[in-house]
Amino acid sequence: MSFSPDGKAILYASERNKIWGIYQTTRVRKEDSYFYASTLLKEEALVVTENESFQPQYSPDGKEIAFLENRTAVSVYNIASKKIHNVLPATKNYSYSDGDQTFNWAPDSKYILVSFLQDGNWHEQIGLVDVSGGKPMLELTQNGFSNGGPKFQMDGKAVLWFSNRDGMKNVASHGSQQDAYALFLEQNAYDLFKMKKADYELWKEQKEKNDKEKEKSKEPETSKKGKGEKADTTKKTEPLKIDLNGLSDRQVRLTENSSFLQDAFLDPKGEKLYYISPNEDGNNLYIRNFKDHETKMLISLKARGISSTSMDKDGKNIFAVIDGKLTRLDLEKGERKDIPFKAERTQDSYAERAYLFEHMWRQVKTKFYVVDLQGTDWDYYKTTYAKFLPHINNNYDFAEMCSELLGELNASHTGCRFYSRKENGDETAQLGAIFDETFTGTGLKIAEVLDKGPLVSAETKIKAGAIIEKIDGVEIKPELNYYPLLNRKTGKTVLLSIFDPASGKHWDEIIKPISAGAQNELLYQRWIKRMQAMTEKLSDGKLGYMHVRGMDDHSYREFYNQVMGKYINKEALIVDTRFNGGGWLHDDLATFLSGKQYINFVPRGQKIGIEPGSKWTKPSCVIMGEGNYSDAHMFPVVYKTLNIGKLVGMPVPGTGTAVWWENLQDNSLVFGIPQVGVMTMDGKYYENNQCEPDYKVANDYNTMLKGEDAQLKKAVDVLLGK
DSSP states (O other), X not given: OEEOTTSSEEEEEEOTTOOOSSSOOOOOOOSSSEEEEEETTSSOEEEOOSSOEEEEEEOTTSSEEEEEETTTEEEEEETTTTEEEEEEOGGGOOOSSTTOOOEEEOTTSSEEEEEEEOTTOOOEEEEEEETTSOSOOEEOOOSSSOEEEEEEEGGGTEEEEEEOSSSOBOTTSSOBOBEEEXXXXXXXXXXXXXXXXXXXXXXXXXXXHHHHHHHHHSOOHHHHSOTTOOOOOOOOOOOOOOOOTTGGGOEEEOOSSOBOOOEEEEOTTSSEEEXXXXXXXXXXXXXXXXXXXXXXXXXXEEEXXXXXXXXXXXXXXXXXXXXXXXXXXXXXXXXXXXXXXXXXXXXXXXXXXXXXXXHHHHHHHHHSSSTTGGGOOHHHHHHHHHXXXXXXXXXXXXXXXXXXXXXXXXXXXXXXXXXXXXXXXXXXXXXXXXXXXXXXXXXXXEXXXXXXXXXXXXXXXXXXXXXXXXXXXXXXXTTOOOGGGGBTOTTSOXXXXXXXXXTTEEEEEEEOOBOHHHHHHHHHHHHHHHHHHHHHHHTTTOEEEEEOOXXXXXXXHHHHHHHTTTTTTSSXXXXXXXXXXXXXXXXXXXXXXXXXXXEEEOSTTOOOEEESSSSOOSOEEEEEOTTOOTHHHHHHHHHHHTTOSEEEESOBOOOOEEEEEEEOSSTTEEEEEEEEEOBOTTSOBSTTOOBOXXXXXXXXXXXXHTTOOHHHHHHHHHHHTO
């Protein structure tokens, strides 16, 4: 949403049955995702496009409107001629989630800054397009890093954007810190920016002197006007000046320290940078004074969520939505001032669910990874399932119905979820123990104390075989459900009354229970240690074992840490991917496991290392199972395609797509769209193509109860050549 330059009209995109903003700008309309220009506080609106359009913005002179056509192409609508022409084709971008594409008008309304994709490359670059269409796009960045968020600064003398070129990067490739960069379009602006403080002060002093002399020599404006006419005091917009000679050399890193930047702005003179960046207590506003070589926190915000940031024309304030509040950040005083705001609405939940239903249906039709929706008659299913809407009065049932609709696609990474938010809901704490389910007497008999749990300390006498007879003085009789005794007790002191049958002693101990999530982590670590010990025993210490918990940076760090440390001298490695829900790690894992040694480092006869020193260069084997999902399906396929080693376990369903889980207007609802298909080099989609193991081995339920693992045993045999 944006205002016209004169402030008399508002511009916004509208989906079916959805009104944007707090102004009475339009009545409910039936068109699909067009944008409108409306006069403020009137029920009149002009539809200015005939297809799906997003993020409309008036040009600074108010004569044209730029917008995203079908999410990716940047097009311009001329208000006078009522004609639309494209300035950046859709083939130059891909919209993964709505709102991820940006563009920015030049102050003179003749150019637009855009982000674009190089052909066949994920990395975004920054370009400048001529609105008239008379010139090819000027590529401002030409590097191998990701760039985004371009905007004009200093009245068009500079372009600011964000890049991950210098930031710390995740070990698993994806995810990194950013810096703010600037490219000066004029040589003079660049020279002034690089000028040292003393020289800059002399320049400013001389400029002020020259400006005063020019003012004195000017003929008064009133003498040029007729009687009763007023002098034109409107500030003239200077045409954008682009000095192509040495343009790429006028690029500057603005931030001294890389971080997870939220936004950044140069002041109009280019003397200071204001940027929002997080530290341990949340996001705060920082200022960098280039001439004084000083960076400091300007306003402590301690903010968790910041959006819709913008700087006013004078560079004196930054406006933002901070933790849900409209806020003005006074840059001169270094103060935060929340803007009072209150609005009321009348909500028709049935109408809202009808809109959300149609929104999901339309989003899938537009963004699903194949155009034909895998042969699904999507129009038919819309009509079929819409009949249930008048009979649904809650989001839980609504999510179930939408999941049924999305299930007709026969695809992974979809469905609708409802998240119930209960105030002060039940939360049962855990004691960090496994109890003997066959024990029928009074109390809870401990079968095993979980390592690193609340029952493990230097002072405790609790051990396996002991019985917890009471919790906070309440006796645990066989018929008693003891869980309510631990409700909302996580991290709080709890009195346990213990009896040890072996010694016949009774005593009390005070502990602090943990959450269910924390106990699940202890159980997971317990399983890992059992698998590692089992591998050590079955292989006579020759093999290493590592489980890849998720396809993410944290899991990869732990995997790399132990493989290149604990198991560096093992003969081979078992890589267990069972129960892995996915992420994006297939290439990192495959690259790591496909290392080929080509060098030994040997000073004076002592071997001290090899190359590559950061990859596994020995044999490996992958265990997989029916629970592998998403990228945990893609990795075994990649592993097999590259012929790195053998796959052991059960077939993995074909779920290799990249998904966008979209939060709906009602934030208790989320639904998924599998929208980036992954394809083999011979043109076959991973989706719905099952990955078969080289050795198909099922784990029998009864043998697993005995602590055995047939899949692990087979992996050991494969690597040992048995």
